[in-house]
Amino acid sequence: LKEGKAEVLHKPGEAFYNPAQVQNRDLSIAVLREFFKLRDEEAASKKKDGKEEEKHQRRVLEGLSATGLRAIRYAKEIEGLTEVVANDFSAAAVESIDRNVKHNKVEEIVKASHADASLLMHKAKQVEKDKFDVVDLDPYGSATPFLDAAVQAVNEGGLLAVTCTDLAVLCGNHSEACFAKYGCTSLRGKHCHELAIRIVLSSIESHANRYKRHIVPLLGVYMDFYVRVFVRVYTSASAVKWSASKQSMVFQCTGCGAYHLQPLGKVVERGNSIKFLPSLGPPVGELCELCGYKHQLGGPMWSQPYFQPEFVGRVRAQLWGDQAGFASYKRVCGLLTALEEELVDQPLFYDLSVLASLLNVVCPSNAAFAAPLLKAGYRLSHSHTSPMAMKTDAPVEALWDIMRGWVKDHPVKKLKEGSPGFRLLQQESKHIVDPDFTVTAEQRKEDKASRSTPKYMPNPTPDWG
Ligand SMILES: C[S@@+](CC[C@H](N)C(=O)[O-])C[C@H]1O[C@@H](n2cnc3c(N)ncnc32)[C@H](O)[C@@H]1O
Known part of the structure; x- marks a missing residue:
């Protein structure tokens, strides 16, 4: 061989x-x-x-x-x-x-x-x-x-x-x-x-x-x-004291998948010494604020x-x-390019196809979903582990604002009463982003013609060719 x-x-x-x-x-x-x-x-x-x-x-x-x-x-x-x-x-x-x-x-x-x-x-x-x-x-x-x-x-x-x-x-x-x-x-x-x-x-x-x-x-x-x-x-020995602050527990909703991270603690510097403060209480209640389902606890993970x-x-x-x-x-260069373009400081992500399937609605394009988030000043990237990933610093409520805007023009197929999607649609908009903001087909065409990486990616593909 x-x-x-x-x-x-x-x-x-x-x-x-x-x-x-x-x-x-x-x-x-x-x-x-x-x-x-x-x-x-x-x-x-x-x-x-x-x-x-x-x-x-x-x-x-x-x-x-x-x-x-x-x-x-x-x-x-x-x-x-x-x-x-x-x-x-x-x-x-x-x-x-x-x-x-x-x-x-x-x-x-x-x-x-x-x-x-x-x-x-x-x-x-x-x-x-x-x-x-x-x-x-x-x-x-x-x-x-x-x-x-x-x-x-x-x-x-x-x-x-x-x-x-x-x-x-x-x-x-x-x-x-x-x-x-x-x-x-x-x-x-x-x-x-x-x-x-x-x-x-x-x-x-x-x-x-x-x-x-x-x-x-x-x-x-x-x-x-x-x-x-x-x-x-x-x-x-002193760097080891920071370790707990580099790791988080993950509270993840069993209904809509919304997740919240809880660092195991934080370190504060006081003069020449550092003090470790364990985290106080969970970042969310027992039930998800978005859909009312229970949270699961995962981790700790490197955050x-x-x-x-x-x-x-x-x-x-x-x-x-x-x-x-x-x-x-x-293959490996492709993978590494995708990795390099990820938002390095945002652990985990949501997947567009999952957001759409929870509402039983046709999936928006990446560009249609990205536009309102970027307009509101949030950052967004994909992930090397999933092409439909939406890795962002926007709160999860903003993602659902966009999806609620999307369903106005796209029919929702039958949703079971009490299901996470049904409950998410009942929620009032949080007005974090303007869900109606969109990129026109013309702008998308221009984007496609001018570069290989869509504008909503944080780092344009580096010149490695
Ligand atoms: C997946 S293979 C390694 C493949 C190799 N690294 C490569 O790139 O082709 C795992 C090997 O680990 C060996 N192995 C399993 N437990 C071991 C141990 N405790 N100490 C040393 N070798 C071990 C097995 O005999 C086996 O050959």
Whole structure:
């Protein structure tokens, strides 16, 4: 099998290999290249400030390596790596890693290791120089059994890359299992994939906090059948005090899906010290003010940004600039462009098709829905996890104002009395936005002709072509 610069001799049944994960591996290579560049830039700026330059060996651990394909690609496609440890606890997998390392002539860099990944990481954490610059976890299902060791085995400012494929658990089908594994309750809804990313981040942060460490997310995505996050790990007892203020509970209505976030607390600075204040009471009552149904409680989830737009842009440019090297560059660049255009500071979103289906009415176009919100000064974007997403800083009442305006001209099919949609239509308008404001067909045509990204997107598509 060939992928990137690696060629793997693969016996079916011997070690796990999934061709569909090429996107995951391509993305990871581009992220690692940019991460090491970032570290070089940081070291250079420290040197400029007269501080001692930190020497990094550039060691990577692939804790769950199967055929060794990913580790071999890292060694061949990322410049300057000194060591890549390709570990697996299956003897057959290690045999396959050994064979493939030789076949690809990367014995100098890639070292096969036969151990339980957690045990290996717990050993590595004991000596500073044995810690890794990058720890990559790509398990079957959830990565949570490995997190405790992983957050300790990464060196200062190092990178932890985590895949979780248990989306049924993370997306609200097995909320109880989610709580058991991640310490967070998942919820259903169109935003469930973004919530999944945020739950994984919250879980990593909580493991890190036990060792006076905290995370800084660089990039998180939902792809195909998994979520993948890349976070840097730092040590700081004082930064850990802010952790609860970076996470929120989610109160979500079981009728209309309206959600409200409640940070676990806030931190106030008093002189030289900081004080943590737990949140006071829930942000909403037991019943939803819009439709009268009950709220469900989900979380905690990471409610700070889950990606850094500038870093995402750099990774995208990396993939775009090496089209011959990355088989999946088009798909991954598309995904990263969508991610970069998301409102970075607005957790979760509403889905236009859900708003319309609650009222049993034909769905407005994105542009028709966006116009009144933008006119009123709110921001709006889509989400890389859903094309019908409306991610906005407008209150949910404004969205229903628009939908009530929409139904004036579009017939509502039968709605059951007492249903959430029926109750939403009974509500008085909150007059937060002008629901009758619209963009004309002429303006839309102009928009389409003048740019690839509609005007209602916050950031025009960057010039990366
Ligand atoms: C999904 S596969 C890894 C795929 C690989 N990262 C890739 O990109 O092709 C998961 C691997 O983890 C290994 N594994 C599961 N639990 C492990 C543990 N506790 N320690 C080490 N390896 C483990 C399995 O044997 C399997 O080969």
